[in-house]
Amino acid sequence: MPVRTVSVMLMNSIDGSDSTGGSQPIVQAQDLRRRYGEGEAAVDALAGVTVDFPAGRYAAIMGPSGSGKSTLMHLLAGLDRPTSGTVRVGGVELTELDDRALTQLRRDRIGFIFQTFNLLPVLNAEENILLPLSIAGHDVDREWFDRLVDTVGIRDRLSHRPAELSGGQQQRVAVARALISRPAVVFADEPSGNLDSKASGDVLELLRHAVDDFGQTVVMVTHDAHAASFADRLLVLADGTIVHDGPAASTEEALDLMKAVG
Amino acid sequence: MLALVLRGFMQRKLRVLLTAVAIALGVALMAGTYILTDTINHAFAEVFGNAYAKKAVVVTEKETLGRGAGSESSVLNDATLATVRAVPGVAAASGSVTTQGALLTTSGKRLTSGGAPAIIDAAQPPRFEAFTAVKGHLPSTAEQVAIDEATANRQHLRLGQQVVIAGRAPARRYTIAGIAKFAGSESLGGASVALLVPQQAQYVAGEPGAWQGINVAASPGVSPQQLAARVRTALPATLTVRTGAQEAANQTSELEEKVGFLRTFLLVFAYIALVVGAFIIFNTISITVAQRTREFGLLRTLGASRGQIMRAVVEEGVLLGVVGAVIGLLAGIGLAPALDGLFRAFGADLPDNGTVLEARTVIVSLGVGIVVTVAAGLLPALRATRVPPIAAMREGVQIPPRSPLSKRALIIRFLVGLVLVLAVSTLSKGVGVVLLIGLVIRASRLRYRLRHHGKPRNYRVVPALASAVGWLVSWRGITARLARENSVRQPGRTLTTALALTVGLGLVAFISVLAAGTKATIDQAVSRSFAGSLIVQNSESGQGLPAAVAPAVRTVHGVGAVTAVAFTKGRVRNLAAAGAPVIAEKSTVTAIEPESFVKMYKTEWEHGSPATLTALGPDDTVITKKFASAHDLHVGQRLAVLTASGHEVTLTVTGIVKEEVLGLLANLTVLRSLASSAFGQREDGVDFVSYAPGANSAEVRHGINSLLRADFPQTHSQTAAEYTHEVSSKLNTFLLLVYVLLALSVIVSLFGIVNTLILSIYERTRELGMMRAIGTSRSQIRQMIRYESLITAMIGGILGLVIGVVGAILVTIFALSGSGYVVSVPVGTLFVLLIAAALAGLIAALAPARRAARLDVLQALASE
Secondary structure, eight states: OOHHHHHHHHHHHHHHHHHHTTTSEEEEEEEEEEEESOGGGOEEEEEEEEEEEETTOEEEEEOOTTSSHHHHHHHHTTSSOOSEEEEEETTEEGGGOOHHHHHHHHHHHEEEEOTTOOOOTTSOHHHHHHHHHHHHTOOOOHHHHHHHHHHHTOGGGTTOOGGGSOHHHHHHHHHHHHHTTOOSEEEEESTTTTSOHHHHHHHHHHHHHHHHHHOOOEEEEOSOHHHHTTSSEEEEEETTEEEEEEEOOOHHHHHHHHHHHO | OHHHHHHHHHHTHHHHHHHHHHHHHHHHHHHHHHHHHHHHHHHHHHHHHHHTTTOSEEEEEOOTTOTTSSOBOOOEEHHHHHHHHHSTTEEEEEEEOEEEEEEEETTSOBOSOTTOOEEEEEOOOTTTOOEEEEEEOSOOSTTEEEEEHHHHHHHTOOTTOEEEEESSSOOEEEEEEEEEEESTTOOBTBOEEEEEOHHHHHHHHTOTTEESEEEEEEOTTOOHHHHHHHHHHHSOTTEEEEEHHHHHHHHHHHHHHHHHHHHHHHHHHHHHHHHHHHHHHHHHHHHHHHHTHHHHHHHHHTTOOHHHHHHHHHHHHHHHHHHHHHHHHHHHHHHHHHHHHHHHHTTOOOOOOSOOOOHHHHHHHHHHHHHHHHHHHHHHHHHHHTOOGGGGTSTTOOOOOOOOOOHHHHHHHHHHHHHHHHHHHHHOHHHHHHHHHHHHHHHHHHHHHHHTTTOOOOOOHHHHHHHHHHHHTGGGTHHHHHHHHHHTTSHHHHHHHHHHHHHHHHHHHHHHHHHHHHHHHHHHHHHHHBOSSEEEEESSTTOOEETTHHHHHHTSTTEEEEEEEEEEEEEEEETTSTTOOEEEEEEEEEEEOHHHHHHHBOOOEEEOOHHHHHTOOTTEEEEEHHHHHHHTOOTTOEEEEEETTSOEEEEEEEEEEOOOTTOSOOSEEEEHHHHHHTSOBOEESEEEEEEOTTOOHHHHHHHHHHHHHHHOTTEEEEOHHHHHHHHHHHHHHHHHHHHHHHHHHHHHHHHHHHHHHHHHHHHTHHHHHHHHHTTOOHHHHHHHHHHHHHHHHHHHHHHHHHHHHHHHHHHHHHHSTTTTOOOOOOHHHHHHHHHHHHHHHHHHHHHHHHHHHTOOHHHHHHOO
């Protein structure tokens, strides 16, 4: 498919997404399979997953190591390509996009929060937050920026470089960075994995806040049952398939679920 | 440990190869130089060996001041020949003449190639002659000539064709009677040989009746040594008698001395490339040591001693050195013919036969390559030993810095540097000044460190320059901004990478400024001093002007005056000083015709006036101010001068001129008539011509040129402007050669930039993954790496230009002060150099940028 056509489709979908409201799924996965390796050594990381993520909701994906939860997130975010099946983000079919279109989609429609923060050490906090806009060459919405900065509470740290920030502060900067371009969906990969319990709680609260107050869609991968308890919905993966999909559970319930599959 | 090192090597083939190239290029130039010069020496030894193979004994004049010191007249003549023939045991003797001249077509086109000379030889009887005719025969009448086969083939010369030969007498035409081949089939380089009958060769040499050598054959039963001894006793001591083998060896060793200059010249560039290579090796090993902190920590945890860690890194250096040196040696074997071709392209055609690879070439090239590599890796190896075992357990452990030096250690180190600089300064003022400036910078650093408990000051130059260059590309947005930040992230690393480029570009800038200064100085000297209309010179480089030119030009209608200036050599002793010490071993002596000279050449006087020159007597001399102040000479003092022809004359100083650098008047100036009588000088260096008042200059010049074309086709006339233009274009040719050789160092430094970029990208893999994940496009990543490379290259370029220009200006101010040397900064050239540095940076970034853009996002995010 010519790149131009894809871009047009993309633009249309972006325009159209606002009118879809909360009912229309932002992210849709249809019979996703991902196989690593070939022949005898081949491993099915995902063995047929079909799932929708509605707008404005907070979903947690849990599962033991090797369950396929990270693979699922990578496929949903357009970082990896499925062996078969389809992914749609905001109505756009990812598997049909070339690298340029995918890059543009990630830039405009998807936000990322990583376990290891992944801030650029050479930029200060403010520049890190604005990085996605700088890359895209978009103007800064100062009002939105100020609101985000106050929400994540790092106004007095804006001119500091990551090395001068604590882990919790770094991750809060990362949350602001993920939200700055008002993406259709934010993918968080073990966002609290590298933080102490206080900082971890702060960051999880922030994501909850983003969903409740900004109507942000969040998909979080975690193996921490406490983290999962902040979400609206809990998915549990085991051996590449979804074994549980229900409303958010308390920490204890989530732990039980994990024990059942682990 | 060695197994571990080897395995690591195999896993990083590309990096090893890139790093090895840094040293290989310098080694290649070194090996190539040795091979080329050995080959030339070998070829010449063969040529001389064959030339003297048939000559038992050779008689020549004694060379008072070394061969070629002047164009002194020969003292060998037919009487000498008769004396030699009368010596018992002499079977035959014949006089020889070998001179340089021009070999031209009848329409005046040169038949020799490049800058090579035409050698005019007196054909010898068959028992002595090294040439044999392959077509026709050797000359037997005064009208005939035999031309060497290579020239005949190159210029498509045929028997019966006419050629013009011009040496130190008016040109004559000869008919080609034979094509001759030198004994053996050695190439004579680009030199052409013309064989004439002896009397004609004497005519061309400008000395009818004089021989330059006598070849002697021995009767049966008389050995060359015996014969040489007998001939020696029969001749005056002013003559040299050698066996043929001795003469061949003597000429070979004289030639090897000349080739030695060429070798040194080329080796300088090889060493420069090696220094640049050492920078890169140091940088690369430093970076890899930093990246392998965890690995070293693990080895320490497992019980490896510091010594073992050190050895592991040093062993890597050795292996790297071996790989680089071997690649370099092999490349050098291929480079030797290329160097030869380079010199040929610049007009220096040198004979060569096959390729001579001596054991010394292999040993020195490999040795130097390995030693330089290992030495460059020693500091990083020491750093590696400071990795604590805990580094294995934790991420991001930095290698602890060396404990700050004590105040005493810092001061002692500084003082040692001071002493070294002062020692160098006594040898060379210019270099000393440059070093002194470095020392002032060190002193300010020392002050800082003494006040801050020995801690070195942070880098300031790199961030400042990075900001400046980064500002230029800042309109490109975030990629340029990140590139700038990344380049100052490890300022030491960026600086070392940039400095590799600084070395090459600095030297280019240095030489450009000196060359521009030289051109400006010549322009100024000519316009200030020359008051004539035309300058007449020989077109063949290094050959003098026949003495007959000046009188001939004087006869042209409309010529007002002609003055001939000759240059000879003398060993000068100061009779005013105790013991009459030698103050100049082989000083140039200018010989003038004062009456006409003062009309056409202006100079300023320290002591005297133009009248001093016109009053110059045969026992008088005028010296330069520089020479006078160097040896404390004054007017009225006497100097003893041993001339090239072996006479000693005593001269009284009658005046001191303020001659500027590159001026015509050498240390000593004497009468031209004295030069011919006492110095044996029989040709001129240059003739100045002035038109008669009211003469039509175009007509007069036309008349002069017609005369020159007909009788002296080896010469040409020039106006002052044409002369300076020619000098500067010759200088440009030489500059180009130097630039080509320095380009090698610049190429080496490009590999350094590539290396550093690849290693930095490797370190930042996860960062790049994140950037790609949040929507940075591949072309943006490429752009970022390109700008980073551009900034590094520009830092190197700017530093190089600044150091080169400042260094050149300082050298001119201090080493050439008072000599009238003009400082001129070639702004255009420097700008081009800066652009070249930028382009170099962009080229170096090509592969690393592609590599960075191709990173798999997921793998990059997962990397540590």
